[in-house]
């Protein structure tokens with residue numbers, strides 16, 4: 294019998310393309326993971342073929358607008374030829390080689406999609422980052438990853454320039470801008486003059502594809518590495534059953550390009566199913582523009598953080614007639630059941646909550662065709678076996694609260710991240726018995742539905758952002774007013790929770806005006822690290838609660854904030 298998966302190199306004309314049914318079967322363990330997989334060659338180029346033969350509706354593959362009248366629409370065929378050109382820019386003009394790491398710090402512009410697909414075509418490892426990153430954040434990322442290249446936009450370039458001399462591994466800076474800049478290669482210029490002839494690299498299914506920096510409770514962000522297949526095949530079931538996608542859909546996933554949710558909701562899931570990715574490059578998020586976009590464009594599927602829905606239900610939604618919207622989903626932070634009810638009452642549409650992490654993608658969700666239980670995150674997705682476990686790694690029965698965990702033994706799911714790069718201790722720390730522990734606490738009911746309870750550690754989930762208290766405390770301590778601080782989560786009606794800093798002041802600042810000093814500290818954090826992490830609440834205290842050994846008791850402060858005893 295022939296081995297399953299791809300059998301021969303496609304140059305030999307004997308290669309059997311993987312179908313969507315094959316990809317579903319791999320997720321369901323009905324078929325082994327093929328030895329090789331490349332999302333560009335095995336998925337995107339297949340849709341390009343289907344477009345040619347009329348097997349796919351005449352939707353674009355990417356539809357980008359910026360609210361200023363500019364618009365880009367690419368078919369899969371165009372995406373194919375443009376990303377091949379971009380692949381030649383990266384390998385021929387920039388001299389990058391398979392396995393090299395490329396930091397991609399771009400806003401929501403079409404080139405973000407081109408560069409990512411080009412990296413996949415060439416076997417380069419892309420590392421997306423939000424444009425909110427400061428020079429210090431970028432320095433840490435470029436040094437930790439030993440990135441060979443950074444692809445950046447104009448607004449990010451000055452910060453890169455200020456730290457580039459401290460990044461010995463960085464060989465190429467590629468600027469995506471209509472204007473040239475000294476010391477930078479121009480993506481646009483190189484792109485114009487390069488050929489579209491490119492052979493997609495036959496990457497191994499387990500070969501590295503992307504690295505995401507993810508915050509933890511201690512230290513600076515870790516590098517979670519994903520393989521070619523983890524998201525490329527692992528998004529198949531979430532794409533169909535959480536996002537409800539088919540090839541005639543147009544999905545608008547409102548996530549910054551720096552987060553894995555952009556890769557899941559604006560690249561892998563939609564394109565696996567041949568759907569159109571809609572992008573609105575809003576300079577600043579605002580609810581009116583958001584709602585007007587839904588009334589103007591034939592968007593069928595929406596995915597946004599719960600904070601966005603909390604902001605939207607404050608409006609009179611009945612005034613808006615959404616053009617084609619039929620499926621709405623959410624993820625990145627817990628959704629309050631009241632918001633789901635208000636959304637449904639005002640729009641007539643269900644809200645499908647999904648739950649996942651940078652390390653593991655989407656692991657459970659309210660799924661199309663299943664009953665939605667109010668307040669629940671739905672059921673687990675194969676290939677994951679999601680369980681609630683105790684502190685010794687034992688599975689807890691339905692109804693008992695414990696940590697949400699994924700079984701890794703005896704078969705490690707292919708969709709799982711490969712490791713935290715260069716950090717075996719942190720990788721090992723996520724394991725307990727046969728399981729990977731998410732760090733989130735939850736409950737499963739007897740029907741297999743999961744309920745989120747809260748974090749098991751000090752990590753803060755605010756507006757869908759994962760914020761490590763250590764990073765905020767490190768930024769605060771740089772200010773002369775701060776002797777020490779403790780950063781914890783605090784409840785917020787719109788953002789779910791926000792960052793709150795308890796600050797002990799140095800003697801010269803003790804008599805400062807508290808309102809003015811609060812603003813100064815907030816501004817300082819926004820400049821020191823990505824602004825989304827800034828403490829929206831600040832309280833000045835005489836001292837911080839500590840253990841006998843001098844460790845700050847963040848939990849006491851957190852419990853106080855949440856009114857827990």
Ligand code: BCO
Pocket residue numbers: 425547548549552553554577578598600601624625626648649650651654655756757758759819824825826
């Ligand atoms: O709210 P403020 O105005 O006080 O502060 C905002 C910005 O104004 C400020 N800021 C941004 N750039 C700045 C700056 N300040 C100074 N200098 C700059 N250069 O910083 C604050 C940033 O907060 P924000 O990003 O929450 O802004 P905003 O406009 O309120 O956006 C609201 C949301 C809901 C659109 C936004 O928070 C958001 O996109 N949240 C979702 C995040 C997400 O996608 N999470 C998914 C992560 S992946 C995952 O969870 C894996 C599982 C699927």
